[in-house]
Amino acid sequence: MLETVRANLDHGESGEHREHVQQMERGALDAAKRLEQRADNGLFGSTRKRLVHRLIRTYRAYIQTREYPKQGLAHIFTAWHETLRDAGDLLVTEGILNSSNDVWFLRKGELFAALDGDSIAVNIDARRAAFNRHAALDAPPVLTSEGEAPSGDIERKDVPENALVGTGVSGGAIEGIARVVHDPSEETIEKGKILIASSSDPGWTPLFLNAAGIVVEVGGRLSHGALVAREYGLPAVVSVPEATRRIKTGQWVRIDGTR
Secondary structure (H helix, E strand, O other), X not given: OHHHHHHHHHOOOOOHHHHHHHHHHHHHHHHHHHHHHHHOOOOOHHHHHHHHHHHHHHHHHHHHHHHHHHHHHHHHHHHHHHHHHHHHHHHHHOOOOOOXXXXXXXXXXXXXXXXXXXXXXXXXXXXXXXXXXXXXXXXOOOOOOOOOOOOOOOOOOOOOOOOOOOEEEEOOEEEEEEEEEOOOOOOOOOOOOEEEEOOOOHHHHHHHOXXXXXXXXXXXXXXXXXXXXXXXXXOEEEOOOOHHHHOOOOOEEEEEOOO
């Protein structure tokens, strides 16, 4: 929360952000009018136009309700987290665990057995090592329901030397200094720099306020980072493998979200 407040305070001067939002609102209204005009042709054109107008108004009025289930689930996960954390503290006091964080590496049956006072034979260090190994892996761009991770090389003749190719999800081009961020809860980005990230979920949104452009290692056109980038009008390219390793903080980079 504090990072969000700080990012808002640091973002722009003399109403720059307000002007940007107003510009996006005008763009949205123009887009709605174009949709209505496209519907207003042929037989029943006027009826289709009114229907499209009503659908757009309904969508814009109620789209925020999709966040309420997420908020409810967040409360549930918080309650689970606190309960498990308390269980970890209890098992430490009873000498069953060395650290309260070890509770995250117990399976449900093992946790219940430990809470009942039974001895458990679990190699916490091995499970932690496996977790760290999995966390270090790069997420595949596509994962099928059968568990396959297909990949393909993008061959383009018009790509400049030293260019990294990904999926352009928000149009426009921008140049600036790269800022590689691994943890949005501990790191910030200065205004006007290019955000280089491994992924992007709602926790990254405060950093978008100051970013001039965005590069993400995973994701597609409907990923969270892509949607927010388009809302903010930031050039963005996603699905760029090893971007956080191949790009270094301080390097001068150019993003072309259109090409």
